[in-house]
Amino acid sequence: MPVYKAPLRDMKFLLNDVFDYPRHYQTLASGENATPDIVDAILSECGRFCEEVLSPLYQSGDEEGCHLENGEVITPKGYKEAYEQYVMGGWQGLSAPEEFGGQGLPASMGLLKQEMMGTANWSFSMYPGLSLGAMNTIYLHGDEQQQQTYLAPLTEGRWGGTMCLTEPQCGTDLGQVKTRAEPQADGSYKLTGTKIFISSGEHDLTENIVHIVLARLPDAPKGTKGISLFIVPKFLPDAQGGVGERNAVSCGALEKKMGIKASATCVMNFDGATGYLIGPENQGLECMFTFMNTARIGTAIQGVGPAELSYQWALDYAKERRSMRALSGKKEPDEVADSLIHHADVRRMLLTQKAIAEGGRSMLYYAAKIADHMVEAHTAGDTAKVEKYDDKLGFLTPILKGFLTELGCEATNLGMQVFGGHGYIREHGMEQIVRDTRIATLYEGTTGIQALDLLGRKVLLMTQGGAVREFTLKVANFARKHLTNKQLRPMAVELLKLTAQWNLLTVRVMLAARKDRDVVSAAANDFLMYSGYVTMAYMWLRQAAVASDRLENGGDESDAFYRTKLATAEFYYERLLPRAQAHATSMLSPTRNLMQVAPEEMAFTG
Amino acid sequence: MPVYKAPLRDMKFLLNDVFDYPRHYQTLASGENATPDIVDAILSECGRFCEEVLSPLYQSGDEEGCHLENGEVITPKGYKEAYEQYVMGGWQGLSAPEEFGGQGLPASMGLLKQEMMGTANWSFSMYPGLSLGAMNTIYLHGDEQQQQTYLAPLTEGRWGGTMCLTEPQCGTDLGQVKTRAEPQADGSYKLTGTKIFISSGEHDLTENIVHIVLARLPDAPKGTKGISLFIVPKFLPDAQGGVGERNAVSCGALEKKMGIKASATCVMNFDGATGYLIGPENQGLECMFTFMNTARIGTAIQGVGPAELSYQWALDYAKERRSMRALSGKKEPDEVADSLIHHADVRRMLLTQKAIAEGGRSMLYYAAKIADHMVEAHTAGDTAKVEKYDDKLGFLTPILKGFLTELGCEATNLGMQVFGGHGYIREHGMEQIVRDTRIATLYEGTTGIQALDLLGRKVLLMTQGGAVREFTLKVANFARKHLTNKQLRPMAVELLKLTAQWNLLTVRVMLAARKDRDVVSAAANDFLMYSGYVTMAYMWLRQAAVASDRLENGGDESDAFYRTKLATAEFYYERLLPRAQAHATSMLSPTRNLMQVAPEEMAFTG
Structure with missing residues (x-):
């Protein structure tokens, strides 16, 4: 069973030698605690968690998948325990504000964590990843009470979160959203409709799940200008901030997918579910897409991580497996044949993977510095600076998301190719990486959408x-x-x-x-x-x-x-x-x- | 549930207008019966069989897969009945010699059949496909008794066949083959060893399975010069040509694969199994690779067929699914949005698929004429001509197999991409086509091997x-x-x-x-x-x-x-x-x- 090795040598080369993160962190308020020693310790500890806890669950999670039983989703064996360790380690709050229990470190530190987790086990990393999306939305657009209620348990990781956008008739074209929100006397809303492709929509890892939902108010304008954003928790919070009454939102089915099978992709039914407006009426899309650039960098990781993982495993195989002789003469004359790595065409495949993984990683780290500045400007309330950095990031984001995920598919397919026919067999894991990665060019805006955006x-x-x-x-x-x-x-x-x-x-x-x-x-x-x-x-x-x-x-x-x-x-x-x-x-x-x-x-x- | 439509219009355009097959068939002895009317009737009938019988089993076969029970492989529901219809239709013998019960039509007619079957249901088509390989080997290298014993039931389709080359330690590098063949007093041999990746190694479609096996005689030279070829039937033929004693060859396991799940990929154990030498001692590889060029054209089909299938389904979806407005202005102003096909980038994907499917098909038909000439020359015993046409074909074969299967992967991935997130969901079938096609660049010589060969x-x-x-x-x-x-x-x-x-x-x-x-x-x-x-x-x-x-x-x-x-x-x-x-x-x-x-x-x- 192959395992993941955190590529700390390359990460530190980029952080310290190429992009001078130590000095970058000195310029950030959030970087005060991100001293080289602390960063090193966090990288090592996160790498260890990914290598020892998440990586061993990668193939078993694919084999077992998620199951829906009486409306509840059971994640694969070991996922609950791994998630508990994740929460215990305080990983969810790494880059979250200290006022809600986070560690207040720069956004880029969160990206490094996401990269390692996503490389070791992409499906697992989606649960906390979606929660981050919900956290950001509430942090940016929630009122004080909403922030007080939801941000602490989300930052702790005790609660999870989702983003409910897609409906059967529309994904890219969200102007077609139909889910309705009826205002109630107490200021809340009743939401009715069906959302599909909801990652982490239902699971057994957290005690509550906070859905961020796009829906229409009665008499809202047609199209994109008539969509509002709502918080719809699985369990309504009680007065003490604990878990109260069960809400009328439920998982109707799990999608059968090509890959990321350990990630629960849910059909979510809202049957008059209680929700709370977040942000201004009819401006739900703008709210949803604030900091979209940062979120899409998160998806771009899926081009880099799997390329790295596939490269690691293909390289090991190419050193071990023997076939034919190198054209330039026997390289291992005492062996029955030369190992694959001595064939130039195999090296072409391996180096393509390496160039994509390490070239892609450097693109991520380059952009992450800009993201740090943007978050910093936002915290400081400097709108002009936010806009400046958001523009810089906005140019890079579609390139990162679109280009890197396409190349991620190429790299993982090459890793499989290095294995020859064995690459097609599940036990080696190479075809799983291909299947898992394939979603990356489709969700969070297809490559075509990224290209148009750019x-x-x-x-x-x-x-x-x-x-x-x-x-x-x-x-x-x-x-x-x-x-x-x-x-x-x-x-x-x-x-x-x-x-x-x-x-x-x-x-x-x-x-x-x-x-x-x-x-x-x-x-x-x-x-x-x-x-x-x-x-x-x-x-x-x-x-x-x-x-x-x-x-x-x-x-x-x-x-x-x-x-x-x-x-x-x-x-x-x-x-x-x-x-x-x-x-x-x-x-x-x-x-x-x-x-x-x-x-x-x-x-x-x- | 999407279905396959035989692209008869395009096939006939290529056959009649571009490559003038009617005249080509007039120049062939085997073409005597391949009059335009007969060819038309065969194409229509084969198309109907593929559309109505094979296509409906495509997705269900993937879902169910093959199962090993007490050493026997159970194919998915409906496969046995479909195979019976295949045998009843006389399809297996379409291009086989009349003396063994075949219809004696040109080799290219067999290719057209394989193309349609492989497009409708690649996994199914592998069972008769592997039998063809065994038939060719026995026809080319078997002695008269071997031909009499095996060719009639194989041509009828009542028996199936396999090619047993790969072993755990070697696939490409067959010089490493270890399976041993011990001569017996009666002129037969006892074979001992393990073969892996044996397509159709065991299944319930035929009453017998004839394995063609690479193995080493005692004291054979090392490497490729010491490998001989053997016939090892699952049941030893009895004196009447029926099915006799069970032989010591059995399926030890089924591989779990990325795709082609309805095709049984077997680990085959030979435990002192009775076998019969076919062809000269120590010349097994040469024998196995005779007509390899023709066989590899068969695999090249897997670049073309799935591209066609994926294109058909993606095109239908692009006409139905509505999202956003075309950049050049509303195309369907009365609808909530324009259908996907009005977006230039979607057309780019569809036309890429179309160009690959139809461009690839023409490459196949171009090469198939040469294959017809080669088979004709072989039947006539004209060695010089065989060599001439084999050289022509030998140049094209790696291009067809290597290039077309790589582009087939691209085309099927684009079809999935047209579906957006829905492409990743199994029910649409698009991701299955991607998974099924992915094997094509790996087996029958990887792309790297084709490239070196070329x-x-x-x-x-x-x-x-x-x-x-x-x-x-x-x-x-x-x-x-x-x-x-x-x-x-x-x-x-x-x-x-x-x-x-x-x-x-x-x-x-x-x-x-x-x-x-x-x-x-x-x-x-x-x-x-x-x-x-x-x-x-x-x-x-x-x-x-x-x-x-x-x-x-x-x-x-x-x-x-x-x-x-x-x-x-x-x-x-x-x-x-x-x-x-x-x-x-x-x-x-x-x-x-x-x-x-x-x-x-x-x-x-x-």
Whole structure:
């Protein structure tokens, strides 16, 4: 049974050497306690919890899945005990405000925790992950009483939370939401409707579950402008803040899914359930989507974590399994055959996984610093700063979520491929990682939605290309600094070219879109993927630059680590980055090739 | 519950208009009975069987899976009855020699049958598919008595067959096979050993199962030169050709797999089982791999069929499901939202599926003509001709198997993506297609093995680039003919450029490989994918050329079909073909970026 090893060496390299988190934390009020010693201790302890407690439940949870019995969801064996340890460790409140029992550490610390937990056991990590979403919503939009009632047990982890958005007829297009909320004499509401795909909608890990629900007030305007947000607890809180009367919200069914089977995906029925308005009437969508950028970074983790896990297991297998001889001559002449790792094509697969996992991780940590600043500005009540950082993050978020989850699918499929036919067999776990990861490009906004958000909203509508200009300026300045370093020069030159091309592509798409609105949707996916490859190239140059610098002054056992970093950067630039050009060409091709076929002429079967 | 519709319109377009199968069949002895009327009738009847009998068992078979009870495998509900209908219809012997009860039709007719069956229900199609492998082996290498004993019941379908190659320690590297065969006084052998991943190794569909087994004679040379081939029947045939004594071969376990769950994947134990040598001693691998090219075309179908199926279902969903408004303005103003098909990005996904399904199908039918000639030459005993056609086919086979199955995975994942979150839910069937298809790049030689076979063996070692020169000459001649047609010119120009580039790339890789043997393995995957994209481009120009011609003289209801063909060809050239350039760039990059990291420095966890 393979296990997860927390990649602390790489995490610390990024945190300390590449992004200088120690200094970053010194600039944050919430960073006061995030001293290098504390951060190290938290990473080690979280890594241990993930390795020893969560990882062993990864495959058994998939095998057993969740079960619905008399309206209650039973999570797989061991999940309840693991969750208890999670609560005991105080992990849920890591980045939550101290006034509600949290540890008040920077948001980025929460991301590091989520990364390790999500890598060890994605399904498990969804339970506390959804709770975080509910906590954030109540923290941002709840009134004082709501915060007092719900935030302490949620921060402790004693209660769980969900986000109830999707209905059978709509997911992306939330303007179609039908769930009704009828006002009651006591100021509460009765909610009636059906929500689907509700992660953690019902389970046995917590004593209460706090649902955040999108619904319509009577006579609300049609569409997105008529949706309000409600708190609907499974058990109504009693006067002492404990668990009171059972509410009329229940799990009608569990979805049978491709993967993440240990995560309960529920059909939730609201049968006149008592709810409480949170935030202003008819502004539920805005409320729901505050800090959406931060939440989507959380989903982007699912591109990185599984790539890392699949890489770890594939690498072990490639070192052990023997097949054929390397083309350049026997590498292990005393053995019956050479191990897989000596075949260049196997290395291509492994290095692709590695480049995605570590390149993706650096994109996450890069964005997490901005998220820290945004949360800090929000706590300080500095609206202008919040907006500034939210804009920066808003540009990166769809790239991270869209691009990294797509590449996560590729990486996990390559890990399976390294195993040959054995990859298809469940016991090795490789196909489970593929199945679990596959949801990542679908939920929290499909890749198509991320692409539209990036190109249509963040780049064209909101900034007329300014977001690309601003980001590429920073990238180009960095690249220019490394033109004189012999090892880095080829990468820096390539990256400089790409920053220019990215702007040019943006302008060309913008001009074309003025004449033909379909251009935005037609070009969006290629624009997203192109943006992702260039952003990851920037991250690999940043890592390579540190590695090159350290090697110059090196001579210790860390040299091997830095050599590998440089080599992986070269691999990325030479073998993966060329794909950006295919996206550039496709992006500029006419919309005609997509739009000219009438829907009824798309097929001629039957 | 979605169903499969046999794409007869497209199949007939390729058979009649693009590849002129009617004339092709006139040139074959086996084609005497394959008149257009007969072919039409067979396609319709086979389509009906697949739509009405096999398709309804697709999802239920996945849900139920196979079960092992007291050493016997129970196939899912309905499979036995469907198989009986298959046997009653005489489908197993469609392309088998008449002397053993077959219908003696050309090999390509069998491929058409396999395509439809494999699209409707891949798992089901594997049972008769594996039998075909056993039939071919006995037909090619069995002595007269073996042919008399086994071929009639196999051709009828009353008996099934398997190919037992893989063992726990080896799959690709069959030189490591350990199963022993001890000669007995009566001329038979006792086989002892364990085989894994044996498709159809045990099941309840047939009264007997004929295993073709790789094993070693005592004192056989080590490695691949010491492997012989044996027939090991589940029940020893009695004197009347019926089923006699139970043999000591049994199913020890069923593998739990990601998909194709209705196909029994067995661990087979040979405990001194009686077997009969087939073919010469120690030449088992050569025997097993005769006609391997034809067999691998069969596996390439799994890239095409599932792409077709996933496209059909995704297209239906995209027409029904409503979400948001098209960027170019409301398309269905009276509805709550526009259907998905009006979004350009959704069309990108659907057209990618369509281009892969129909482009892949044309690659199959193109190759199937060559297979027909090869079988014909074999029947006529014309060894020189067999070799000629086998070489032609040998060049195409790894491209078809490797490239089409990779693209099949992409296409089925896109179909799932069209469904959004619903794609992840089992009831829609989209995730099952993804899981079922995923095996295709792993078995019958992984993509990596196909790539090595293409570049290392077929292109460099056997022909020093001649295979590429010969094929591209034909492609270029075709492209040149269409340079003056305004609609086809851009595609013809692009294709001409690519034929030149393909040769150039081949030469550059060949020269680099002389100095550095790792080049072949390092470049193989990119070379395979590049070759695939260019070959598919040739196929799309061929289809577009016919469509353009028909439209010029058109004016009937077929115009829409031809317009869509032209549009899909344009889509392929403008949005998918640019990927070839990314592969070209990556292919020429130095092996250093793959080989410079020492195995022990690939990771620094723990």
